[in-house]
Amino acid sequence: VATIREVAKLAGVSVATVSRVLNSQGYVGVDTRKKVEQAIKALNYTPNAVARSLFNKQSKSIGFIIPDITNPFFPQLVKAVEETLTEQGYTVLLFNSDENLEKISKIIDLMKAEYVAGALIVSDHVKEEHLSNISIPVVAIDRTISGNIPSVTVNNYENAREAVRFLIQQGCSRIAHIRGPKEVYTSEERYRGYCDEMAAQGLPQFVTFGNYELVTSSQATISLLAEHPQIDAFFAGNDIMAVGVIKSLTSLGIPIPEQIKVIGFDGIEWGTTVTPELTTMMQPIQQLGHKSGELLLDIINGSHQGSQHFSFDACLIERQSTNGRG
Amino acid sequence: VATIREVAKLAGVSVATVSRVLNSQGYVGVDTRKKVEQAIKALNYTPNAVARSLFNKQSKSIGFIIPDITNPFFPQLVKAVEETLTEQGYTVLLFNSDENLEKISKIIDLMKAEYVAGALIVSDHVKEEHLSNISIPVVAIDRTISGNIPSVTVNNYENAREAVRFLIQQGCSRIAHIRGPKEVYTSEERYRGYCDEMAAQGLPQFVTFGNYELVTSSQATISLLAEHPQIDAFFAGNDIMAVGVIKSLTSLGIPIPEQIKVIGFDGIEWGTTVTPELTTMMQPIQQLGHKSGELLLDIINGSHQGSQHFSFDACLIERQSTNGRG
DNA sequence: GTGAAAGCGCTAACAG
DNA sequence: CTGTTAGCGCTTTCAC
Numbered sequence: 001v002a003t004i005r006e007v008a009k010l011a012g013v014s015v016a017t018v019s020r021v022l023n024s025q026g027y028v029g030v031d032t033r034k035k036v037e038q039a040i041k042a043l044n045y046t047p048n049a050v051a052r053s054l055f056n057k058q059s060k061s062i063g064f065i066i067p068d069i070t071n072p073f074f075p076q077l078v079k080a081v082e083e084t085l086t087e088q089g090y091t092v093l094l095f096n097s098d099e100n101l102e103k104i105s106k107i108i109d110l111m112k113a114e115y116v117a118g119a120l121i122v123s124d125h126v127k128e129e130h131l132s133n134i135s136i137p138v139v140a141i142d143r144t145i146s147g148n149i150p151s152v153t154v155n156n157y158e159n160a161r162e163a164v165r166f167l168i169q170q171g172c173s174r175i176a177h178i179r180g181p182k183e184v185y186t187s188e189e190r191y192r193g194y195c196d197e198m199a200a201q202g203l204p205q206f207v208t209f210g211n212y213e214l215v216t217s218s219q220a221t222i223s224l225l226a227e228h229p230q231i232d233a234f235f236a237g238n239d240i241m242a243v244g245v246i247k248s249l250t251s252l253g254i255p256i257p258e259q260i261k262v263i264g265f266d267g268i269e270w271g272t273t274v275t276p277e278l279t280t281m282m283q284p285i286q287q288l289g290h291k292s293g294e295l296l297l298d299i300i301n302g303s304h305q306g307s308q309h310f311s312f313d314a315c316l317i318e319r320q321s322t323n324g325r326g
Numbered sequence: 327v328a329t330i331r332e333v334a335k336l337a338g339v340s341v342a343t344v345s346r347v348l349n350s351q352g353y354v355g356v357d358t359r360k361k362v363e364q365a366i367k368a369l370n371y372t373p374n375a376v377a378r379s380l381f382n383k384q385s386k387s388i389g390f391i392i393p394d395i396t397n398p399f400f401p402q403l404v405k406a407v408e409e410t411l412t413e414q415g416y417t418v419l420l421f422n423s424d425e426n427l428e429k430i431s432k433i434i435d436l437m438k439a440e441y442v443a444g445a446l447i448v449s450d451h452v453k454e455e456h457l458s459n460i461s462i463p464v465v466a467i468d469r470t471i472s473g474n475i476p477s478v479t480v481n482n483y484e485n486a487r488e489a490v491r492f493l494i495q496q497g498c499s500r501i502a503h504i505r506g507p508k509e510v511y512t513s514e515e516r517y518r519g520y521c522d523e524m525a526a527q528g529l530p531q532f533v534t535f536g537n538y539e540l541v542t543s544s545q546a547t548i549s550l551l552a553e554h555p556q557i558d559a560f561f562a563g564n565d566i567m568a569v570g571v572i573k574s575l576t577s578l579g580i581p582i583p584e585q586i587k588v589i590g591f592d593g594i595e596w597g598t599t600v601t602p603e604l605t606t607m608m609q610p611i612q613q614l615g616h617k618s619g620e621l622l623l624d625i626i627n628g629s630h631q632g633s634q635h636f637s638f639d640a641c642l643i644e645r646q647s648t649n650g651r652g
Numbered sequence: 653g654t655g656a657a658a659g660c661g662c663t664a665a666c667a668g
Numbered sequence: 669c670t671g672t673t674a675g676c677g678c679t680t681t682c683a684c
Contacts, residue, residue: 001438003661014671019663026664027669049439050379051661054676059376069404075395082422091436094420096408110417112327113375214599243599250601273540273569273596275576329677340655345679352680353653377677380660 002043011039022047053115061091062296063111063119065126067099071240072268073283074122077141080289081120088297090117099125108134118296121145124184137299141292143185150299150308152292156186156265159281159314160193163235163263170322172233172261173203176224178210178217178245180237187212190237190265206231210241217244222252232260239264239271239280246274246321262321265314276320284312328369337365348373379441387417388622389437389445391452393425397566398594399611400448403467406615407446414623416443425451434460444622447471450510463625467618469511476625476634478618482512482591485607485640486519489561489589496648498559498587499529502550504536504543504571506563513538516563516591532557536567543570551578558586565590565597565606572600572647588647591640602646610638 004022008015013032020026021036028036039045053059062085066074082092093116095107104126111119111134118137128146131138140151167175177194180187191207198205208224210217217236221244225231234249236242242264249256256262256276264271267282291310298304330348334341339358346352347362354362365371379385388411392400408418419442421433430452437445437460444463454472457464466477493501503520506513517533524531534550536543543562547570551557562568568590575582582588582602590597593608617636624630 004663005661015662016664016672017670020670023663029669032670046435046439048380048661049436050376050385050441051676052663053376054374054380054661054678055663057676069395069401070398072396072398075401078395079422091419093417096405109372110375113372115376214595247599247601269540270596270599273573274599275573275601330679331677341678342655342657342680343653346654349679355653358653374677377660378679380662380677381679383660 002045004045004047007036007039007043007045010043011035057115058117059115060089061093061114061116062293063093063095063107063114063116065095065097065104065107065119065121065123067097067122067124069094069096072270073266073285076268076285077122077289080286081293084290084293085297090297097123099123101125101130105130111136118300120292120296137296139292139296139299141288144309148308150295151310152288152295153309153311154186154283154288155311155313156189157193157196160190160235160265161197162314162316163265163281164194164197166316167233167235167261167263167322168201168203170233170257170261174206174228174231175203175233175235176206176208176228176231178220178224178234178236178241179207180210180212180241182209184212187237194235210237210244212238212240214240214244214247217241218248221245221248225252234260234262236262236264239266239268239278242278242280242321243270243274246276246278250275257320257322267314267317271319276323279319279322280317281314282317283314287312327374328371330371330373333362333365333369333371336369337361383441384443385441386415387419387440387442388619389419389421389433389440389442391421391423391430391433391445391447391449393423393448393450395420395422398596399592399609402594402611403448403615406612407619410616410619411623416623423449425449427451427456431456437462444626446618446622463622465618465622465625467614470635474634476621477636478614478621479635479637480512480609480614481637481639482515483519483522486516486561486591487523488640488642489591489607490520490523492642493559493561493587493589493648494527494529496559496583496587500532500554500557501529501559501561502532502534502554502557504546504550504560504562504567505533506536506538506567508535510538513563520561536563536570538564538566540566540570540573543567544574547571547574548578560586560588562588562590565592565594565604568604568606568647569596569600572602572604576601583646583648593640593643597645602649605645605648606643607640608643609640613638 004015004018008018018036020028021033085092097104120139122141138149140149144151179191206228208220210220234245236245245262254260264278264280267280271278271280330341330344334344344362346354347359411418423430446465448467464475466475470477505517532554534546536546560571562571571588580586590604590606593606597604597606
């Protein structure tokens with residue numbers, strides 16, 4: 001592997017000059033530049049990223065902390081983020097936190113040690129104080145951390161109301177909500193949206209915890225239905241739970257959507273594998289990923305101005321689980 | 327952030343001595359060591375990983391190349407791999423190749439630039455020559471690259487035969503195979519297993535391509551069935567395609583497993599969300615991940631000896647899609 | 653046992 | 669415009 005010194009020697013110049021053409025910084029004579037470029041090509045030279053990091057105290061990589069790589073929502077987000085970041089010459093370092101604070105603090109140490117240029121964080125447990133002794137730019141995705149930390153989110157609250165309104169338009173009035181875990185931002189927001197919309201419409205509320213899990217949600221469905229047989233629709237806090245609802249209803253022999261309609265939230269592929277296919281509020285994953293990548297890069301480059309917080313709307317995808325003759 | 331020099335000053339020794347206790351290398355006086363350790367604690371010092379890499383030309387990170395992060399099989403593998411690697415103080419750098427050779431060569435360059443200690447690769451397109459000018463240890467997972475490159479795989483061929491045999495035991499004899507894409511190792515192996523077992527049993531073969539995709543598989547199912555109505559079982563090359571089979575059969579009103587039985591391969595969670603739940607050959611993902619991590623570490627540490635190739639068995643999980651009154 | 657010094661590959665003053 | 673030089677933080681001969 002060639003070093004800058006070898007390039008300099010071949011080109012008959014000093015390493016400083018080579019460094020200048022490498023970073024297109026400072027004045028370099030036209031012919032000198034040409035000689036250097038030839039030498040670079042001849043030696044198939046690439047600057048050593050580690051040495052650069054050591055000096056610059058910054059690398060061309062971005063840390064990305066997600067809570068759970070096995071939740072299909074996140075891999076899609078990762079892909080979107082990677083698209084914009086690699087396009088700008090950055091590498092994404094992906095970390096799985098499992099929402100474990102010890103792990104998170106290790107990850108943050110590691111990111112500092114690796115001189116990452118910035119960080120993208122999806123977490124309900126990371127608070128501003130965890131980030132206080134970290135001097136690198138951070139953008140929160142999918143949930144806010146604090147008003148001081150830039151964020152890119154989804155209008156969970158408003159879109160949840162929209163889901164409920166859609167069910168009402170379809171003729172439902174006894175709408176149950178299987179909600180996600182406590183203290184999880186998206187879960188709380190969607191729950192709040194459900195409550196407010198139902199209250200606004202003067203409709204009764206039926207709520208149980210499903211914890212964003214399939215099995216829990218299946219069970220919750222059955223017990224809720226036992227208590228309130230009049231339920232004519234389920235709004236699940238995410239698609240995984242909605243699939244659980246569909247499983248239970250199917251096993252109970254309840255026709256979907258004729259007797260009970262089901263709507264989810266997320267837009268993951270699972271929703272299309274079940275029968276009937278799941279109607280859902282599809283999250284704008286591409287937009288989330290691209291915007292957060294761009295925002296972070298802008299902040300890193302110091303070229304960002306204006307609002308620190310962005311949010312996008314989920315989009316209703318009507319499929320079979322609500323498309324009855326209704 | 328403290329540096330080694332500050333630690334040395336506080337401890338009243340030279341940086342060389344600090345370095346020695348850091349790496350527990352060379353002789354250090356007992357009391358000197360104690361002073362240094364105190365200073366380290368007092369300053370909350372952590373050695374700078376980048377500076378270390380620059381000198382050692384090796385970092386404590388492992389590159390992991392997967393073909394597609396949105397395929398649920400890989401996130402699970404990633405988790406298993408991470409478990410063993412982080413335990414040993416290594417960080418996993420995850421890369422998505424999309425099986426794009428250009429991207430792969432960039433990733434390999436990057437890994438060299440970051441001085442990764444080793445690499446784990448899942449790919450059908452990476453050949454030995456791509457790795458030739460790379461001097462870091464490599465382990466292939468889930469598919470072999472060449473006899474010279476250590477690998478940890480699944481007995482796709484044998485386990486596919488097992489799946490077919492199971493179907494036969496259940497009383498099926500007109501068994502169709504929806505196969506994965508051409509030139510994909512796992513796909514070819516499972517196909518070969520199907521063919522050989524069917525031939526051995528003197529049974530007729532029905533094969534179509536499903537390309538490891540849901541929609542393609544659904545369509546393939548319908549056309550295959552139109553041509554050969556006598557089919558009484560489907561062996562799909564992976565679970566995603568098996569779900570596609572179930573979808574089509576359900577929409578055709580064909581009872582599963584009474585009229586037609588279905589078996590998949592992989593053991594992803596999707597299989598439990600569909601109705602009926604999917605019988606499948608569950609891959610030993612944990613074992614795959616752990617073994618490949620250990621193997622790579624052993625090679626890096628030069629402590630490996632013996633076989634370079636390991637393989638594990640997938641395990642039959644009987645669920646509703648084959649559990650008819652049969 | 654311990655320290656001084658050279659150097660990993662690169663960049664950024666500072667001279668010229 | 670271009671070269672010299674001093675580090676970034678760490679490890680490792682080589683003396684003492």
